[in-house]
Amino acid sequence: MTAVVAGPASPTGRAGRVARASSLRLNPTLVAGLSLLGLIVLVALCAPLITHWDPIQQDLTSSLLPPGNGHLLGTDQLGRDVFARLLYGARTDLRVGALAVLFPFVLGGTLGLLAGWFGGWFDLVLMRIVDIVVAFPFFVLVIALVFALGQGTSSIYIAITLVGWVAYARIVRSEVLVAKEQEYAMAARASGLPTRRILLRHLVPNVLLQAFVFSMSDIVLSILAIVTLGYLGLGVPPPTPDWGSMIGEGQAFVFTRWYLAAIPGFAVVITGLSLALIADGFVQRSGRR
């Protein structure tokens, strides 16, 4: 297999790392991304203050109303307020999207750290498993696993974790392989510190940045996965509002009420843009392109 995780090249050395760790300068890209994301999170948190409509309250007598008449974006086929569903949907998609990155990050990061440090048969077996998992198209394996585990939010977490850890394992492993040959790691080893302490106190802070930057763009993929599962009817179970199911339900009315499918998609794109800007800003700050 030649599949490689796309990402910046290997680190430049200890000087670069130290400079990177100590610089807290913000660049415009990073600021733009953080503000945009902050705004989206704020809107999601303040949803009840922004709209008085209940996102799951149905009213079949007023279905598919056009925008106006108290409904800022109209109503959907079940008479629910679209604007309220959009705001509360942000809560669902951001929460599930972020958590669905956290678990693979921790699992893959830990395995990659151990494989890179200890090497040997553990490394060999782990990397073969990685090769096998990446042979499956992401969506195919996630959908198959959600099916096998039974539909539900926890199944989504498990499925994305079982597929998503490989990228983190690869990134952290290759960072550790470089880091463990550097002076500070050798010095720590030579001074006879216990392995656990070397790994946690000396290595982890140095190898984490790369995985963290990747996780920013990975949240985008994770949100896309949840939106797609929602569209397919395999996502967060109804009636919880979620952008994916809104797109799916809106598709039927695309020629009469185009905004029903279009607007939740714009919300995904803007969220994705904010995270991409943050990732880009971090890469710029660390001086690697």
Add this chain to the structure above:
Amino acid sequence: MGREEVEDRMRHLAYVGRRLVAMIPVAFGVTLIVFFMIHLVPGDPARTLLGVRATDESVAALHVRFGLDQPLWKQYLDFLGRLVHGDLGQSFFYNVDVSELVVGRLPATIWLLVAATILALAISLPLAVLAATHQGGPVDQVVRAVPLLGLGMPSVWVGIMLVLLLGLKVRAFPVSGFGTTPAQHVSSIVLPGLTVALALTPILIRSLRTSLIGVLDSDYVVTARAKGLSRGRIITAHTLRNAAVSSVTVLGVNIAYLVGSTLVVERVFGLPGLGTLMLDAIFNRDFPVVQGVTLVFAVMVVLINLGTDVVHGALDPRVELA
């Protein structure tokens, strides 16, 4: 045939052979995952498969049919044995061989993959060349901003938006279905192909731009420039072969992503491909079909990866020596 030519052939064959051998453990692992998928959930797999409303009789019948009472390793060996003969089991829902269903649905998926690859390259390559040759300029800035927006676009949404924007205006492109004649296939594959291509374009542009910049900075391009060759000539004669190599590699790395997108996009456009087959099977709780299609998708990725490795080796002989 000269001696050197024979050596070239031999080296190429040896390379292909090594790639084939490297494939074996992956293929083996893929069958393991697909087989044990259903055993992820604790409890009786037959009950998991049939759902909560299953009767005791139907559960017992499934036990007999799948040999679920036998030890796991024996079940796995049986599964492998059937696979070797191209037997993917029987569909619960359609009561026909899964392999038969797969063969029937394969053409639409392959059409979609080919269309998406062609369209993705047709969009990305010119943009990447433009950005790389005008590095730092306004064109480059715009092209580099594309991935920031593009990466966050859900394919399902892009598909619906294309239907909205193009499907109504350009009547030549049907918004759903696959037709029956090749001409109809071509016209009905354009919008889904474009949707899949757009999902890939941001990644493709970014990697192609980076590798093209590397090429433009390399010694032989500098030499060509020093010789006084024109800019256009340098790009066409010296960098396009390298651009082709980069395209193949980048496509190979992202092939799993590409194949995964087809699954979702088929659903949006009602294309009768493998993705639609799998999603229908999920709603019919038709496990053998889900299992079979998952396996076929993975095999497809492994084979396409092998293909890109071989093409890469043929385009860039340095690869085969490594």
